[in-house]
Amino acid sequence: MDKRFKHTLVAFKICPYCMKVLTIMCHKNIKFEIKFIEMSNKPDWFLKLSPLERVPILIIGEEVVLFESAAIMEYIDEITPPKLMSEDPMQKALDRAKFEYSNEIIKNLYQFIFCLEQEKFIKLKEWLIKHFKQMDDWLKDKKYMNGTELSLVDFNFVPVFVVLNMLKPILPCDMLKDYKRLQNYGDSLTSMSCSKTGRVPDYEFLMMDGIKNKNTVLFRSNPCYFNGPKPSRCCFFGK
Template sequence: MDKRFKHTLVAFKICPYCMKVLTVMCHKNIKFEIKFIEIHNKPDWFIKISPLEKVPILIIGEEVVLFESAAIMEYIDEITPPKLMPDDPIQKALDRAKFEYSNEIIKNLYQFIFTTEQEKFVKLKEWLIKRFQQMGEWLKDKKYVNGLELSLVDLNFVPVFVVLNMLKPILPCDILKDQKRLQNYGESLTSLSCAKTGRVPDYEFLMIDGIKNKNTVLFRSNPCYFNGPQASRCLFFGK
């Protein structure tokens, strides 16, 4: 490979925004190397090259550094046809707006999972239910957001349904209740091969450890489950 176009992804193992990028790279079968860092112990070399000191970043060659998951995903899509982004300017703008929508859902979903405050837990649950209802309206009778064909906007939502699928047995509330279209959409996304290869093999274990170690509301609601054999076997994806 020409070193000028070598791709190196810098990521944190359970970061959902990194999962977005990994999902696209796996879907597009792009060759890349990956470097994992600890988000609370960022190495100096990373701080030096990452403008916001956040993951993911994509190093192209030895000089170019792309940051922000949406920018990286669009770049990967552009260099590996066929493109998943639409050509129509209006539809492209609508999709980019939904990229931001997915970011807000991910941010609030992870806060919901890792919060230690009961009141915040309830408020986040209500917020998520409202936003998922909006997503259900977008889908109507479609398989994917833009119709029958998978698009880049759909891959933005993969981390949402991966984590919901993982935690479904232990969530004290079904935030997708009565959302059959959204449930079907989530199943379509998590069944994609790139949704499986786009996460690290120990993703579930790391998430469970994080939920337990922070003594979250979710953990306190069902400590027996988290400490039981079902958690250690990690059967969340029907393995």
């Protein structure tokens, strides 16, 4: 491979924004190397490269650094035909707005998962249920956000359903129970092989340990689940 176009992804193992990028890279069969960092102990070389000191970043060759998951995903889509992003200006704008919507969903979902306060936990749950309704409304009679075929916007929502499926045994309620279309959409996304190969080693274990170690509301509501036998180990990510 020409070193000018070598791709190195820098990621944090349980970051959902990294999962978005990993999923589309796996779907598009991009060859890449990966470097994992700990966000609680960011290395100096990373701080020099990442303008916002956040993951993911994609290093292209030895000089170019892309940051922010949406920019990286669009770049990956552009260089690997057929493109998943619409060429229509209106649809492209609508999709980019939904990229941002997915980021808000993910941000609040992770705050919900790692919440320490019962009152805030309840408010976040209500916020999520309300905004899941909007997603359900967008789907209408469609399999994916833009119709019967996958588009780039769909990959932005993969982490949402990966996390919801993983936490189903311990969530206080099924937040999607009134949204059948959204349930079917989530099933379609999580059944894709790239939504499995895009997860890092021991993702589930790392998430569960984090929920337990922080003494979150979720952990306190069902400590027996966390202290019982662990589910089978998964190491989908083979890069």
